[in-house]
Amino acid sequence: MALTQALTIGIDIGGTKVAAGVVDPEGNILDRLRRDTPTKDPKETEDAIAETVRDLESRHDVIAVGIGAAGFVDGTRSSVLFAPHLAWRHEPLRDAVERRLGLPVVVENDANAAAWSEWRFGGGQGESHLVCVTLGTGIGGAILNDGALQRGKFGIAGEFGHMQVVPGGHRCECGNRGCWEQYASGNALTREARELALSGSPVAHNLLRAAGGDPRKINGPMVTELAKDGDPVAVELLGLGIGLANLAAALDPGTFVIGGGVSDAGELLLAPAREAFKRTLTGRGFRPEARIVRAVLGPEAGLVGAADLAREEATWLRRVRVKTTAVTAKTAAARSRSTRLERAARKSAGRRTGMHAASPDPDLHHADLNGESDE
């Protein structure tokens, strides 16, 4: 089987759930699993990942695993430097999971993974300069230039939510004030709507009624639903364009893809965002303007993207193993990783006799030599 036809597993690790799926090269999810995330102990989280992969692996032939994690992932995509909702602190997750499974593993920031799948299969297809903005409880983001994720020197690029848009504004959990995610995320929507309702303002009547009269029960999806029904206050709460104009000033993309739960508001969110973007854009009227479109892949974009990045990594590892003659430090490290994976796979297969063996790629040495194309 050519690597490009092979299946991979994508895993999305959030603060409460591990979502995993077997993904084909066209980005289709063939099988799914969900389970709770043990958050207190890094080893328990690894156990949960390994068990989930083995379960899916017992039904499908897979060649690699991609893990999308909400947190800072280092530039080599091997360690989670920090994850706000998990116990990972400088956690060498890739090597730990590879040792257990004997499969190549890629660890990627969840917003990067989601952006990758939007570029490959979704709203960003064909765009050479893409910026994705994910509006969830906070704001995540990613930059893709010429089909490559721009991770920055330390792997942490794209944390757009913590650009300061209102000096001295609302306190953010990152420690600073006035961060963009305090004004345009799901949490921001909820806070603004609650404040409005608590102020007793008559314009918040619909919000308050939707929450059964209790301002504390107002939440982001409630605001989004009211906005869809045309409630003018709910529409006004959805603010996005100024931050996008700042991003355009810095990054000059051709397309913004807007995803995450808040993007369910669709054109109600995007139309005013486009207007605010136009009003705020540097050099407005004298420059081409980026398109602002909605993400199309939904909440499983991260899972699909992680799986697809894993397929890329497996392909690259094989090439390094078989073809590379010029040995740089990077390819030497990849070769030794490839050897370690084979050993781990043999051990893993030995331990699980009677079950489907976790071979990373049985024809690892021979496929390219036989003239089989990965491209």
Ligand SMILES: [Zn+2]
């Ligand atoms: Zn912040």
